[in-house]
Amino acid sequence: MPYIKHQALKIYHHLSDFKKLENAVVTIGTFDGVHFGHRKIVSRLVETANATGGETVILTFFPHPRLIIDPENQELKMINTINEKAAILESLGVNHLIITPFTRDFSNLSPDEYINQVLVDTIGVKHIIVGYDHRFGKDRKGCMEDLINAGKVQGFDVEEIPEQDIHDVAVSSTQIRRALLSGDVALAATYLGYHFSLKGRVIKGDKIGRTIGFPTANIFVEESYKLIPADGIYAVTVDLNEGSFKGMAYIGQRPTINGMTRNIEVNIFDFSQEIYGQDITMTFMEFLRHDVKFTGLEALKVQLQQDKEDTLAFFNKMSN
Numbered sequence: 001m002p003y004i005k006h007q008a009l010k011i012y013h014h015l016s017d018f019k020k021l022e023n024a025v026v027t028i029g030t031f032d033g034v035h036f037g038h039r040k041i042v043s044r045l046v047e048t049a050n051a052t053g054g055e056t057v058i059l060t061f062f063p064h065p066r067l068i069i070d071p072e073n074q075e076l077k078m079i080n081t082i083n084e085k086a087a088i089l090e091s092l093g094v095n096h097l098i099i100t101p102f103t104r105d106f107s108n109l110s111p112d113e114y115i116n117q118v119l120v121d122t123i124g125v126k127h128i129i130v131g132y133d134h135r136f137g138k139d140r141k142g143c144m145e146d147l148i149n150a151g152k153v154q155g156f157d158v159e160e161i162p163e164q165d166i167h168d169v170a171v172s173s174t175q176i177r178r179a180l181l182s183g184d185v186a187l188a189a190t191y192l193g194y195h196f197s198l199k200g201r202v203i204k205g206d207k208i209g210r211t212i213g214f215p216t217a218n219i220f221v222e223e224s225y226k227l228i229p230a231d232g233i234y235a236v237t238v239d240l241n242e243g244s245f246k247g248m249a250y251i252g253q254r255p256t257i258n259g260m261t262r263n264i265e266v267n268i269f270d271f272s273q274e275i276y277g278q279d280i281t282m283t284f285m286e287f288l289r290h291d292v293k294f295t296g297l298e299a300l301k302v303q304l305q306q307d308k309e310d311t312l313a314f315f316n317k318m319s320n
């Protein structure tokens with residue numbers, strides 16, 4: 001995604017680190033993926049701040065409240081890591097990002113305490129943009145009307161995001177997650193407005209790749225909450241210290257060699273350096289095929305040559 005250079009986004013991991021603003025233009029939400037629907041809300045935020053000489057603030061909860069309320073449910077994976085989300089929000093011109101853990105104490109604040117202590121006293125809210133169905137405070141008892149009434153007393157405006165827009169945001173997030181989990185990274189990109197990527201550290205594998213002429217960098221993704229696309233083979237671009245390259249990625253258990261772990265690997269084209277320990281980013285451009293159990297490494301090697309041709313053909317088609 002083309003990043004326009006803005007003033008650096010300030011990130012806070014605790015509400016207590018935040019210095020109250022004169023004129024805070026605030027919105028609240030997870031913004032996972034920062035897709036088209038989210039960006040519409042963020043534009044409203046930035047426009048309002050520009051028009052009133054205010055500063056934009058996004059209040060987000062991490063880990064996701066659903067993981068606190070239902071800790072057994074580790075199924076909910078995120079499209080963006082916190083760092084990815086911050087980079088996108090910065091590119092959109094957001095000034096402040098508060099990432100607060102949704103702790104028991106926090107969730108026990110009454111609606112009034114939440115408005116007064118968090119929004120007014122800590123952040124300095126003058127304008128807040130929230131969904132029509134926004135709920136807050138202990139047992140989600142606070143609603144839009146409470147916010148509007150408090151705003152009249154405390155001196156802040158409340159702007160409601162209409163039902164249709166909230167619906168579109170939820171539908172897009174679900175569609176993006178579903179597309180990625182089924183391998184359709186191209187469809188996910190049409191909803192996201194950019195291509196999904198995975199960043200991780202190159203770790204050691206079984207060193208079989210090089211013996212068949214296709215060394216593959218194995219990636220460890222630190223953020224266990226990050227969504228990993230479906231098993232399969234993908235055309236990717238790879239960004240690392242040495243520059244930007246094309247490549248073909250594999251996600252799967254390597255049935256051909258009876259692998260036991262789910263690996264994320266990439267064979268980088270026109271590249272031959274040792275990169276163990278480095279961070280690399282893979283950007284998923286197209287799904288090529290499903291994972292297959294071959295009769296042996298020779299058959300796998302033949303297929304890898306075909307995959308490379310298919311990947312190059314895809315990139316050729318894309319550039320024409």
Ligand SMILES: Cc1cc2nc3c(=O)[nH]c(=O)nc-3n(C[C@H](O)[C@H](O)[C@H](O)COP(=O)(O)O)c2cc1C
Nearest residue numbers: 205206207208209216248250254255256267291292
């Ligand atoms: C583009 C690509 C496609 C792959 N396709 C398959 C596959 O269909 N089935 C399979 O068992 N392994 C597949 N692999 C994984 C290989 O088995 C793996 O790269 C090889 O065993 C080397 O592992 P190593 O990195 O631990 O040395 C693929 C790897 C790449 C890079």
Ligand SMILES: Nc1ncnc2c1ncn2[C@@H]1O[C@H](COP(=O)(O)OP(=O)(O)O)[C@@H](O)[C@H]1O
Nearest residue numbers: 204205206207209210215216217268272274275
């Ligand atoms: N073109 C390339 N693509 C991926 N990794 C490469 C490439 N050339 C060299 N390497 C290096 O080789 C390693 C992969 O070789 P491989 O035999 O598959 O070992 P491992 O099983 O440890 O991943 C990578 O981690 C990287 O350091």
